[in-house]
Amino acid sequence: MAYAQEHAHSQPASRTLVRAAGFVRRYWAPYLFVSPFFLMFAAFMLYPVLFSLVLSFHEWNGVGPMVWRGLDNYARLAHDQAFIQSFINSAIIFVMYVPAMTALALVLAALLNSAYLRARALWRAAIFLPYVTAVVAVGFTFALLFDRDFGLLNLVLVAVGLPKVDWLLLPALARLSVSTLVTWRWLGYNMVIMLGGLQNIPGELYEAATIDGAGVLRSFLSITIPLMRPVILFAVVLSTIGTFSLFTEPYVLFQGTSGAGPARATLTPVLHLYHNAFGFLKFGYASAIAYVYFGVLFVLTALQWKLFGRDGG
Amino acid sequence: MKKSALARLSAFVLVISVVLAVAAGTAAQERAxxxxxxxxxxxxxxxxxxxxxxxxxxxxxxxxxxxxxxxxxxxxxxxxxxxxxxxxxxxxxxxxxxxxxxxxxxxxxxxxxxxxxxxxxxxxxxxxxxxxxxxxxxxxxxPVALYYRRDVLEKAGLPSDPEQVAKLFATWNEYAQLARKIHTATGAYMFAHARANNDARDFEKLAWQRGAGYFDEQGRVILDTRKDNVEVLTFLAQFWKDDLAQDTEPWTPAWYKGFTDGSVATHFGAVWMGGFLRTWIAADAAGKWGVVPLPAWAPGGVRTSNDxxxxxxxxxxxxxxxxxxxxxxxxxxxxxxxxxxxxxxxxxxxxxxxxxSPFARLGDPYFGGQAYRQVFVDLVKQIPAWYYTKDYPEANSVMAQEIVNVALGRKTPEQAIRDAASEIRRRTGRP
Amino acid sequence: MKGIVYALIVALALTMLMPFLWMLSSSLKPQSEIFRLPPAVIPPHPSLDNFRRLFEQTPFALNLFNTAYIATAFTLLALFLCSLGGFAFAKYRFPGREALFLVLLGSLVIPFEVTMVPLYVLYQRIGWIDTHWPLLIPGTANAFGIFFMRQIIRGVPDELIDTARIDGAGEFRIFTRVIVPVVTPALTSLGIIFFMSSWNSFLWPLVLLRSSQRLTAAVAVARLQGSIYAPYDLILAGSVLLTLPLIVVFLILQKRFIEGIMAGAVKA
Missing domain, CATH: 3.40.190.10 (Periplasmic binding protein-like II)
Known part of the structure; x- marks a missing residue:
């Protein structure tokens, strides 16, 4: 550096050097501090994303040579019944639990946010607890609870005079079982998100409404819901992504079929990707699945923002 | 003389090299x-x-x-x-x-x-x-044979001695007809066969018995071109339709229970199932099981398969x-x-x-003193050829799903076989 | 009316807790009791035999240790890198900052699944399969954490930093001595989220880990299910051991935990 300063006036090249040195001296810290992210981003995200794109135009088992297939993989996806089924399954599972769970989470949050109930921390903890548990662990327990012959659920049904139900054996019920497990695990999380939103709503609004003679229900409908719109949207978007990327829940509940479930009822796009990549060694095809999956999710999320986020408060 | 010296020399060289080769061979094995x-x-x-x-x-x-x-x-x-x-x-x-x-x-x-x-x-x-x-x-x-419950057959008024049972279940046709009779008399199901979460192994066993299945020797898909496959699936589907198969998923406690308590009358299974039944699946059912060759698809036909x-x-x-x-x-x-x-x-x-080995002819108390291993020894030579190919895992997963569609009444066996075959072709690129 | 609401919320809370109780109760029963009709809610002969056999027959102690050390190391490294990055974005002006920040936010859109196959190939080439490196390094400097910490650190008054600088503190020293102490609560919240996601992660370790000694506890529990025989007695014992530590952590740090989730959601 001293050398550069000394010769700063004699050579134009070293003037650039000085400027560079000054730049480094001035900005080294922030660049250094953000560099871990960008290094990791380049190695573990950007490179894989690009490599994945290349792979999706090839046929490759991970061992032999890569064979160029052009758009073949994508063309085959259009006729892949399992792939199409996986999206239909996700959509059905979404409808099965997301509206109900979101509504319940909002109501619970409103209850726990008001002074209406005692021991609120206790209820909050109980409802939130499932979220911190490993899905694998509770998945096996749920498989036990859902068991047709030895499960607690059917035992209760029989006790009240109802017939046994094939929870894990019939396609529609298999999806319902997955939905139940997902709801159980994520209800508390959604409730907490809603609580966070509710705490940002000024209390005066409710006081004003009460003075105007509005009941609890009225203020819930006319104040809470409109003001909570962005938070609800956020929760729903997260649930959408979560539903389409379900893996562990069906994988554990339906181990016999590696998560696909009866008649592929619980096959999700991510499970399909997993089977093709690590079960059938179709790395190229799996990459095409990944790209289409990404595209669909992107469009779905964008659509939800556009439809419901536009005039939200 | 000279010749002999040369011969002796070559013999010597030969011996040396053999010794060296053996030594090298041993060396390669040493401390391996x-x-x-x-x-x-x-x-x-x-x-x-x-x-x-x-x-x-x-x-x-x-x-x-x-x-x-x-x-x-x-x-x-x-x-x-x-x-x-x-x-x-x-x-x-x-x-x-x-x-x-x-x-x-x-x-x-x-x-x-x-x-x-x-x-x-x-x-x-x-x-x-x-x-x-x-x-x-x-x-x-x-090798696959037919395991049967002696007590259930007796309760249904049928013979339970292996020799007679083998004649009783000479063909799958006779087997199917007796299924109704046994169910009426004892309430037992003929065999356990899951509707959902079916792993297609029962289908494969019976298709293998007929030398059919997914692929032929050249690796072509024969699932839909060989009529045997549809016939096997139709045969299996009949038991669901008539409610003569117990709907339990393989390798679950409910399935094991069926083997123990006599709620299933038979099981077409491989020889290793004998050891499994005796040691952990149905250890309590000692003396109640017997083994006979599989029923044939046509009189005089192959009476075994492989699993x-x-x-x-x-x-x-x-x-x-x-x-x-x-x-x-x-x-x-x-x-x-x-x-x-x-x-x-x-x-x-x-x-x-x-x-x-005399072990084959040893009577086993679990099987009522029957030398059940000999049954498999006699059958193993008959096992038809089967071609797994590298795409078997995929073919199996496709077929398993289509079988469920049949079990749940969503497709006919013909449709299911046709759909499975075309999906396997599409996925594997095979003709 | 209030009575009904209480009844409903008690019922709901019990429903949420019931699977835990069932898991715990079943883990104390032998396999034959687990599959008995009718099942006993309270085990008639409670025994820790399942746990003993789990530790004797499998390297589950090692698996638990793997999970714990991976989660801890990942969390510490991630907290360090994310707060450092968040600090830079919050308190420095430098050329390209806005553009870099956009790239960072944009990376949040990319789902992990898209990178799974190529990452697998990459790890294969650099010998990371069946090692813990892929669970320790990638993702430590992550966009969510940096964004989260940036929002927090923006709230730190500039005067604190200026004073330190006048006192001759270096940039890194400012970070460790000025920033970190005031954002500790936020770091705890974020740390719990990192810790939990590492502890519970399943798909990636399932794909990457092979040797039974190197498995994490979550994968080890899933692997107990053999190809034909499901030892539910051992599986449930493993499930309890996999679940319990996080429940304890949650009960201790509940407030921070829930604050972290709320803050993460509101900020995003």
Missing amino acids: TVTVWGWEYQKKVVDAILPLFTRRNPSITVDWKIMAPQQVRQNMLLAFSSGAGAPDVFGAESAWLPQLLAVGGATDVTERARPYVSKFNRFKWQDVTVNGRIFGMPWDSG GGSNLVVSAQSKVKDAAWALVEFVTANREAQVTAWRAMDSFPSLDEAYS
Whole structure:
């Protein structure tokens, strides 16, 4: 550096050097501090994303040579019944639990946010607890609870005079079982998100409404819901992504079929990707699945923002 | 004189080189450690015969790593793709071995195995052969017969003695007709067969009996072109329709219960099921089971099939191939070793000459004193050919789903077979 | 009315807790009791035998240790890198800052699944399969954490930093001595989220880990289910051991935990 300063006036090249040195001296810290992210981003995200794109135009088992297939993989996806089924399954599972769970989470949050109930921390903890548990662990327990012959659920049904139900054996019920497990695990999380939103709503609004003679229900409908719109949207978007990327829940509940479930009822796009990549060694095809999956999710999320986020408060 | 000196010299050179070669061979085996990947059951089998092996090959140590069958498969694939890390020897299920062979993971042992080709079950060689070259040794076979409950048949007023039962269930047609009678008389289901979460193994057993299945020798899809397959599925579907099959998922407690309490009358299963029933699935049902050949599809037809079975393979990456082969050869092709393993672990040999062991004719109290192993010995030669190919895992998963569609009444057997065949063609690119 | 609401919320809370109780109760029963009709809610002969056999027959102690050390190391490294990055974005002006920040936010859109196959191939080439490196390094400097910490650190008054600088503190020293102490509560919240996601992660370790000694506890529990035989007695014992530590952590740090989730959601 001293050398550069000394010769700063004699050579134009070293003037650039000085400027560079000054730049480094001035900005080294922030660049250094953000560099871990960008290094990791380049190695573990950007490179894989690009490599994945290349792979999706090839046929490759991970061992032999890569064979160029052009758009073949994508063309085959259009006729892949399992792939199409996986999206239909996700959509059905979404409808099965997301509206109900979101509504319940909002109501619970409103209850726990008001002074209406005692021991609120206790209820909050109980409802939130499932979220911190490993899905694998509770998945096996749920498989036990859902068991047709030895499960607690059917035992209760029989006790009240109802017939046994094939929870894990019939396609529609298999999806319902997955939905139940997902709801159980994520209800508390959604409730907490809603609580966070509710705490940002000024209390005066409710006081004003009460003075105007509005009941609890009225203020819930006319104040809470409109003001909570962005938070609800956020929760729903997260649930959408979560539903389409379900893996562990069906994988554990339906181990016999590696998560696909009866008649592929619980096959999700991510499970399909997993089977093709690590079960059938179709790395190229799996990459095409990944790209289409990404595209669909992107469009779905964008659509939800556009439809419901536009005039939200 | 001169000639004789030359002859003597060449004889001397010959002797020396033989000695050297033998020494080199021994040296290669000296202090060799053979690493093996296989599952727990296989290790127990090898443990049983390891003393015999070590007595002959004191210089070879066996280092065993236990992993589940699917783990062996996954780890071998990984080792091949990264070019290192594979063991010297691995145990392989016939169902996925072709996939491993297709990526070049095994050592060609054609020359070494040639003397044994005629000594093993013929059908087993298919699983270790690619383009006429042999890449592994058959280890154990899974001939299929019909297990039946003596007590249930008696309750239904039928004979329960194996000889008579074999005649009673001479064909699948007769079997189906008796199913109704047995159900009415005893409430028992004819067999357990899951509607949902079906793994397609029952379908495959019966298709194999007819020499049908997914692929032919050339690797073409024959699922829909061979009428046998539709007939098998139609046959199975009939039991669901008439509610004569117990709807329990294989390998679950409810399924085990059916084997114990007599709520299922029969089971068409492989020889290893005998050991499973006796030791853990239905240990309480001692004396109640018997074994007869499978019913035939037509009078006088084949009365067996195959389910499961494994092989022992020298990996391509092994650096001690001689020692590795010595182990593989001893475990699979040595009669004493095979008989010992059979006695100790009920591992049913693929090696024909093991069948003459008196163990085969030993009556088993669990099976009411019947020498049930002899039934399988008599059947094993009849097992038809079957071609797994590297795409079997995918074909099996497609078919399993279509079978569920039939079980749930969403498709006819014809539709299901047609759809499965076209999906398998589309996915595998096979004709 | 209030009575009904209480009844409903008690019922709901019990429903949420019931699977835990069932898991715990079943883990104390032998396999034959687990599959008995009718099943006993309270085990008639409670025993820790399942746990003993789990530790004897499998390297589950090692698996638990793996999970714990991976989660801890990942969390500490991630907290360090994310707060450092968040600090830079919050308190420095430098050329390209806005553009870099956009790239960072944009990376949040990319789902992990898209990178799974190529990452697997990459790890295969650099020998990371069946090691813990892929669970320890990638993702430590992550966009969510940096964004989260940036929002927090923006709230730190500039005067604190200026004073330190006048006192001759270096940039890194400012970070460790000025920033970190005031954002500790936020770091705890974020740390719990990192810790939990590492502890519970399943798909990636399932794909990457092979040797039974190197498995994490979550994968080890799933692997107990063999190809034909499901030892539910051992599986449930493993499930309890996998679940319990996080429940304890949650009960201790509940407030921070829930604050972290709320803050993460509101900020995003």
